[in-house]
Amino acid sequence: MIPRFAPGVRLHEDKARARWIVMAPERMFIPDDIALEVLRLVDGIRDEAAIVALLAAKFDAPVEEIGADVGAMLEDLIAKGALAHG
Amino acid sequence: MADAPLALLAELTHRCPLRCPYCSNPMELARASSELTTAEWARVFREAAALGCLQLHLSGGEPTVRRDIVEIVAAARAAGLYSNLITAGVLLDAGLMARLVEAGLDHVQLSVQDADEAGAERIGGMKGAQAKKRAAAALVRQSGLPLTLNAVVHRQNLHNLSELIAIALEWGAQRLEVAHVQYYGWALANRDALLPTRAQLDAATGIVDAARLANRGRLVIDYVVPDYYAARPKACMGGWGRRFLAVSPMGEVLPCHAAKSVTGMVFPNIRDTSLEAAWTGSDAFNAFRGMAWMPAPCQGCAHAERDWGGCRCQAFALTGDAAATDPACALSPHHAMLAAAVAEAGEARFRYREFS
Numbered sequence: 001m002i003p004r005f006a007p008g009v010r011l012h013e014d015k016a017r018a019r020w021i022v023m024a025p026e027r028m029f030i031p032d033d034i035a036l037e038v039l040r041l042v043d044g045i046r047d048e049a050a051i052v053a054l055l056a057a058k059f060d061a062p063v064e065e066i067g068a069d070v071g072a073m074l075e076d077l078i079a080k081g082a083l084a085h086g
Numbered sequence: 087m088a089d090a091p092l093a094l095l096a097e098l099t100h101r102c103p104l105r106c107p108y109c110s111n112p113m114e115l116a117r118a119s120s121e122l123t124t125a126e127w128a129r130v131f132r133e134a135a136a137l138g139c140l141q142l143h144l145s146g147g148e149p150t151v152r153r154d155i156v157e158i159v160a161a162a163r164a165a166g167l168y169s170n171l172i173t174a175g176v177l178l179d180a181g182l183m184a185r186l187v188e189a190g191l192d193h194v195q196l197s198v199q200d201a202d203e204a205g206a207e208r209i210g211g212m213k214g215a216q217a218k219k220r221a222a223a224a225l226v227r228q229s230g231l232p233l234t235l236n237a238v239v240h241r242q243n244l245h246n247l248s249e250l251i252a253i254a255l256e257w258g259a260q261r262l263e264v265a266h267v268q269y270y271g272w273a274l275a276n277r278d279a280l281l282p283t284r285a286q287l288d289a290a291t292g293i294v295d296a297a298r299l300a301n302r303g304r305l306v307i308d309y310v311v312p313d314y315y316a317a318r319p320k321a322c323m324g325g326w327g328r329r330f331l332a333v334s335p336m337g338e339v340l341p342c343h344a345a346k347s348v349t350g351m352v353f354p355n356i357r358d359t360s361l362e363a364a365w366t367g368s369d370a371f372n373a374f375r376g377m378a379w380m381p382a383p384c385q386g387c388a389h390a391e392r393d394w395g396g397c398r399c400q401a402f403a404l405t406g407d408a409a410a411t412d413p414a415c416a417l418s419p420h421h422a423m424l425a426a427a428v429a430e431a432g433e434a435r436f437r438y439r440e441f442s
Contacts, residue, residue: 007260008193008232012168016090016138023168025193025232025261026308028092028140 003051003074004044006084011039022082029080038073042083048074088327088366088375090138094167095145095332095343096127098158100441102148104174105211106199107436108238108273108280111147112346115441116335124154126356128161130333133361135165139331142167145343147335150177156185163190170195172236175222176215183225194226195234195263200242201249209243211438223257234261239290240280241431247290251297255305262305264294266312270344270399278433287315314424318389319396319412326374326398331365339364341371344399348408374398379409383417 005011006024011031014021020036022029031039037058041051048070056066077083100115122130131142142162149155150173162169170193171186196219200206203216226233235254239247247264254262266287267273267280282290294309301307313320323330323342332340338353339361340346345353351373354364365371373379377390384395395401396412404413405420413420 006232007230010168010192012140012166014138014140016136021140023140023192025234026141026170026195028168 001074001085002044002047003042003078003083003085005042006081009082011036024082029082034069035073035077038070039077039082088371089329091134091331091365092139092329093141093143093331094130094134094139095143095330096130096158097145097147097332097334097343098122098127098149098152098155099147099335101151102146102174103151103176103212104148104199104215105438105440106209106238106272107211107276107438108240108267109439110268110271110273110343111439112334112344113271113275113442115439117441120336121152122333122335122337122356124157124161126337127158128165130356130361131162131165131167133356134331135167137362137365140168141170143170143172145172148174148177150182156182156189159186159191160189168192173197173222174210174215174219176212176218178218178222178225180225183229187229187231191231193232193234195236196223196226196257196259197236197238198250198253199238201246201253202243205243205246209436211436220257223259227258232261233257233259234263235259236263236265238265238267239282240267241282241286242279242434244282244286244290247293248297251293251301251305251307255301260306261308263308263310264290265308265310266290268310268312268344268397268400269314270347270403272437272439274403275437276433277427278431279436281314281428281431282312283431284315284428287312313396313400313412313414314428316414317416319393319400319414321393322397322400322412325394327365327371328375328394331361331371333361339368339371341374342399345370347399348402351408374409381409381411383411383415383419387417 009024012023052067052070056063100111172195175196199209206216237250298307327341332343337356353370354368384390398408401410401412402408411418413423
């Protein structure tokens with residue numbers, strides 16, 4: 001699966017409040033730290049496995065463990081309408 | 087100290103090809119010659135972003151009557167704002183749509199006056215509008231931008247609410263706003279023709295509830311309820327000067343787009359001051375912040391920090407005192423005015439909006 005942002009959705013740095021925010025049509029939500037790590041790697045080109053590999057390397061953690069977390073996170077972000085299946 | 091605002095409504099112009107009798111513009115409309123320039127709007131957007139605004143609503147009038155609408159969208163994107171074009175769609179063509187997307191537009195909100203073509207064109211006061219709106223929706227969908235349909239509902243189109251929901255699906259919208267008319271300015275002047283009956287309101291709420299369930303995952307429906315039948319007022323704008331600000335075509339900085347209806351209040355102008363100074367330091371924005379200004383039914387009320395005493399513009403429109411409790415609240419000494427207005431409604435003719 002290649003995740004991509006849903007139409008009209010993008011990650012935005014909220015400098016005034018020192019946080020990142022997911023902007024969507026007439027709404028916005030604040031991703032938690034783990035969701036933010038995943039969203040920063042969503043570019044419509046990388047597939048789920050590539051995202052998992054990058055995060056496993058970054059956090060020096062087993063691919064299986066990271067893979068389960070990322071899978072659940074992507075499902076959640078798709079359910080919220082922030083991401084879509086590529 | 088005021089919190090940072092989250093959203094800015096930029097009313098780029100009061101000019102519009104439509105003449106809707108519930109228009110949210112003030113009764114006294116601004117002429118083209120007094121409108122802010124492209125550079126002035128770009129400055130407003132930069133200052134809004136620096137102040138903490140995240141979302142920008144480009145509205146009017148009809149924002150696409152501005153010849154510089156593409157440059158305005160580009161300025162919004164350059165400032166880092168998420169831009170939403172609130173349009174009647176009747177001036178949109180493929181070339182303009184492509185240039186707006188190229189400039190970085192994020193989202194389009196398209197108005198629809200009724201599901202029935204003749205009804206829509208009578209309410210909007212423009213012949214041929216419905217076909218142009220249908221074409222505009224197709225252009226937005228083809229561009230890949232998300233589309234919201236905005237349906238203002240009232241006594242004279244609520245019988246078509248199910249068909250309006252069907253149009254949202256047919257035209258490819260992902261969101262639909264079903265917004266009952268709010269009564270200030272033009273809408274207040276047309277209240278007898280617009281105010282729904284209790285039976286119409288209850289039927290509408292039932293239709294929206296059922297449609298939300300039936301279209302889960304396909305169409306999100308936002309529902310703005312009318313407060314003439316309410317026991318508690320709405321937390322208008324999330325509270326005066328708390329989350330939201332508007333800038334009028336001629337540069338007045340307002341706590342909400344209807345605030346100019348509070349006659350006697352003086353609003354800062356971005357031609358004289360910065361947006362930050364207007365937001366944090368002006369008398370107009372500070373007038374109804376916090377709870378010290380609140381009258382008796384609100385002082386100490388458990389709802390005071392939930393509804394902030396309701397809507398200041400409605401309080402002014404109905405009682406002549408902007409610092410009164412919103413009559414929509416059952417605790418207001420003026421609450422009976424709303425039932426009286428409901429009893430009087432039933433006029434068929436509209437007073438269309440026009441330049442005076």
